[in-house]
Amino acid sequence: MSPNPTIASILETDAFTKHLGMFTHPKGAHLTERTRPLGAWLEQRIEYGTWPYSRSLETSPATEARLTSSNGAIVEGVNFGSQDYLGLASHDSIQEAAIRALADFGPHSAASAILQGNSNLSRSLEAALAEHMQTEHVLLFPTGWAAGFGAIVGLVRPNDHVVLDQNSHACLMQGARAATDKHVFFRHNDVADARRKLSKIRAKDTDNAILVVTEGIFSMDSDSPDIFALQETCREFNAVLLVDVAHDLGASGPRGTGQLGLQGMLGKVDLVMGAFSKTFSSNGGFLATQDASVRHFVSIYGGSHAFSNALSPVQSGVVREALRIVRSPEGESLRARSLSNIRQLRAAFEADGLECYGQPSPIVPVGVGDERLAKLTARALEANGLIANMVEYPAVARGRARFRFQVMATHTPEQIDTAAGIFRRSLAEARAHLNE
Ligand SMILES: Cc1ncc(COP(=O)(O)O)c(C=O)c1O
Incomplete structure (x- = not known):
């Protein structure tokens, strides 16, 4: 290929004709050598811009x-590629909160939250978030990914079932796959299809648990499910609902309560998880629940809470201040x-x-x-x-x-x-x- 190929000459190359899915399951006995086709394809895409x-x-x-x-x-x-939806990352009081936390605690979170990783800032954040979500308890995670993955692997066991919206975020899909082989998908935002999947599972298995998973706003489609209808359907089949509010919490709804607030479901959904990496100008995630034992259970068995260093004091301070702004006029x-x-x-x-x-x-x-x-x-x-x-x-x-x-x-x-x-x-x- 010439150093400055024309567009016509590159249109038939792998960079344009192949897709990521073709490299996901490489064949070959050598674990690292078989990564090469993906590497070559990616390098070509980089070269052609x-x-x-x-x-x-x-x-x-x-x-x-x-x-x-x-x-x-x-x-x-x-x-238009930043997730800082309210522009809080450049807000004076957020920057002051970061500087204050840095001065008081330094940059390190010491340990995972189960050891020395909590601070008075993270405790204050948990309490404020629980009030915001109208739930009794909140558990913090170092990232939103860790919250989604950790909540699912913390609660679900191999005999249990997970029923996910087909467009669920990767942290939810990978959590479900890691927790059980018994995971199925329902058509995007289709409560009737979720119902069919639940009915089929319960016709054969009334002994094991079912988790149903959806999102407040789907990040590729910008659409929302009927959360009330999904929650009611879950109750009918003795299933539990988890809603991921990573993209809508803080950015929409009365006082920044997102789709739960808009749909009158605040405090009424079994389990809610979210990420601070969008509107709350930091990294981190959370699980909100009405049940103290759920909080304890996930804190012990959700590996990403117990075995990953906690949200840093700077992150806790920033999210706490972002939440104050989110709830304010x-x-x-x-x-x-x-x-x-x-x-x-x-x-x-x-x-x-x-x-x-x-x-x-x-x-x-x-x-x-x-x-x-x-x-x-x-x-x-x-x-x-x-x-x-x-x-x-x-x-x-x-x-x-x-x-x-x-x-x-x-x-x-x-x-x-x-x-x-x-x-x-x-x-x-x-x-x-x-x-x-
Ligand atoms: C719906 C959803 N859930 C969870 C996450 C993970 O959050 P984080 O990037 O904070 O780890 C994301 C991130 O893009 C997301 O879009």
Whole structure:
């Protein structure tokens, strides 16, 4: 291949024709040698500018940012790739909370939460979060991933069943797979299908437990289940419901209570887990429950709580302060700005004839469809100065590639116009290349 290949010449290469799913189950007796086909494919994608992942920040991840791409190119422009939905990471009082915690405790969390990893900041966070969630108990984890995985492996045993929405996050799917072979999926947001799966399980097994898993807002589709209907269905079949509120808690709903608040289900769902890595400008996660013994059980048997170093005091202090803002009138006005930005962006895409999936939330998934078109668009976005994340198979269904715009309350109307304009131009350039 020449040093500067034309787009036409690379369109038939593996970088464009193969997908990640083809490398997941490599054959061969040597564990590490068989990783090479994936490595070669990935290197080719990096070389051709079609691997818009694993970039590194050169500036803070604000509404404008500069990153170094995996192939060394600098990407600079409006940033719709940060999960800081209310823009709290740059808020003065959040930064002060981080500095205060650093001065008081230093940067280290000493140990896992079961040893010396708790602090008065983490205890205060647990209490405030329990009040926010209207639950009696909260258990903290070092990440949102650890919370989802840990809650499932902590509670579910090999004879039990897990029934998951087919679009559940990887931490939930991998938790279910690690806990039991008896895991099945129901059609996305389809309560009737969940009911069928539960009925089938209970027809044969009334001795073992069932966990049903869904999310408040799905991060690839920006849509929500009917949580009341799912919870009622679970009760009917002696099953327990777990809702992952990573993307909606804090960012929507009255006082930032997310979909549970919006659907009148606050404090009424069996188990709720979430992540601080979106609206709460930190890392970390939690499990909320009304039952002290559930908290004890998961704290002992959910490996990621007991055997991973705890949330650091800086993280606890930051999340505690973020929660204060989320619940305050300032939080309401940030959510109002966020919603206005979301509506503006969705309207701009729709005016261009593009489809935005789901309902208004800080995630605006805009459909592109064909994976080759998406990869060419990603290349063009980098060159044209727009940072937004591409999502492709197998993260979403075949032929349903999309770009995920993550909107912040701190984006200006001008930045939203700029983003929509760059996306329009980049997609047109990509289409022209495909038709060459
Ligand atoms: C729905 C959902 N749950 C859990 C997680 C994991 O959270 P974290 O990144 O904080 O570990 C994510 C992260 O993207 C998520 O989208």
